[in-house]
Amino acid sequence: MRLNFYHFVFVGVLLIGLSYLGYTSNWQLQSCKTQQIDDVRTEEQDKDLELQNRTEEEHNDLELHHGREEQHKDLGLHSVPGLVYTQPSALNGRSDVAYMTPWLAPIVWEGTFNPTLIDSIYKQQNITIATTVFALGKYTRFLRDFLESAEQHYFVGFRVHYYLFTDQPEAVPDVKLGNERQLRVRTVPRMDRWQDISMGRMGMVAKLTESELVNEADYIFCLDVDTKFYARWSVEALGSLVGVIHPWFYNYRRDQFTYERRPESQAFIPAEEGDFYYAGGAFGGSIQEVHKLTKTCNEQQNIDAAKSFEAIWHDESHLNKYFLYNKPTKVLSPEYLWRNIDARTNEVKTIRFCSVNKNIDEVRSNL
């Protein structure tokens, strides 16, 4: 076949088409392992494309937003114009305590946060906080004070779902709850040893957080019941993984912490290691993180039990092991779980949540 004019036209058009494609297609703009020079469209071409793509973009944005919403909420720290509060200082704060860990988790003390500002930020996140508490045997006697004081101080103004585990649902007192707050009672079998009750909580919370709470709540806190609230305990405590510094050991050396020291136990921590001694009476975080924590502790407890081992401070020993190698993203000062409402120290100026006096021998069914 003889080459004619039309063949040249065809090849010409093909070449033009290919170079146009090469100029506009995406593959040219993708990053390469070696240094590469890419062209960015000029502003004019951009404007045209923008007009064309606007509806497409809006549609995609909506899809993106929707998809993300389903996956996880927007947990940005949004504030609104007009909210009035003291200017943060870059130079003046509390000088008697440390309020950040070396891995940059804030340690929450009175004076380190602004309650008005923090409440405003979190109110915009539309969150739900689940809260577990276990009241078996004679421990049901602590429920009224726990719940009534919680209604006064605990996440006031936010949506709270209490999950109350008890072997005597009929002993649950009738406490009036605020708006958007619910009490869900779960019956569990009786147990004879208080140590088993204490450690058994890990398995039950692991189950609760495995699937039931995933779409129900954003955060969960697990609290001891033989306690009472005395002051604000609220959204300043929120984080992906939250531990509370134990009120007895906050100024001790790490080799003096009452960690489990026997290498045979899964909870073992050697004398040279340790950040803080955390309290087993209060911990929390996102549903996902607390699930991982409680599942791990439950498994470690079972491994110990199979070898007839029981860690020195039971679930608290396993919690401390977990927190050493899976560091909390936020740490609460001993204000958030204190030892005795009548005892104060220089550093702990506010007592928010505290063990109540109890006759240990009388209230625990075994010695």
Add this chain to the structure above:
Amino acid sequence: MGIEKKNKNLGLHSLPGISYKQPNVLAGRTDVVYVTPWLAPIIWEGTFDPTLIDFIYKQQNITIATTVFALGKYTRFLKDFLESAEQYYFVGFRVHYYLFTDQPEAVPDVKLSNEHQLMVRKVPSMDRWQDISMGRMKILEKLTKSELDNDIDYIFCLDVDTKFYGRWGAETLGRLIGVIHPWFYDYPRDQFTYERRPESQAFIPVEEGDYYYTAAAFGGTVQEVYKLTKTCREQQSIDAAKSIEAIWQEESHVNKYFLYNKPSKLLSPEYLWRDINARTEHVKMIRFSHVAKNNAEVRPNL
């Protein structure tokens, strides 16, 4: 698969056997504040343990994108910027530099470590330095929306007329990062150089304000930086349509954004200082600083 990639396990994992000083509960730096009233950490020297932090973040297998714009005569800053970054910036971590320039041929040949890559993008020249500065928002918005690989976890956007002098590492990582401006960290809020004209989208009234942030360095997750740059770009456009240009250009808009969308972590002025030869009692360490330059000579316009 996409979701699995996105939901990396970003827990703060440590391992048995690594040794570091016991954290103190009763003593920290007392000359500066290192947590904001909404409980975001403010990073100062002495507030973190670099060994521990590196250890924790190395386990997250992360990649950090870093953007820098060098147009016109600003290409002269590239060599020092890149060479000093290689010494101090995320050493030992995976970094992808995105360098936007109108003269790709002026990009110096700087030897990068194994884990660091340089991607050069050509952009059109511009006549006004203010336009170049503000124009970054639009380019960053596009970059963060669709052009960044799924494997990028964090992004930092830095000025190029700068140099690194000390560690800038994983202690700076977080969801949304703002840097306290080196000139104003001890000023009352009514003296911050916010945009004060109500007609501008960047307006902030005198009774409001947390800190004065710099626009020479900011960062966060790709999603958060996308939202920031998109909003700033939109606000800049609205102003431009009314023939208003905010007093400190995109920095005014960044400050507006950060006031109502608070950063989850702040970097102290150690992370963007003004002059290597100037020190104050609080800034004990200078990590990253603007270099001296003759504005009239290096900018395309005054």
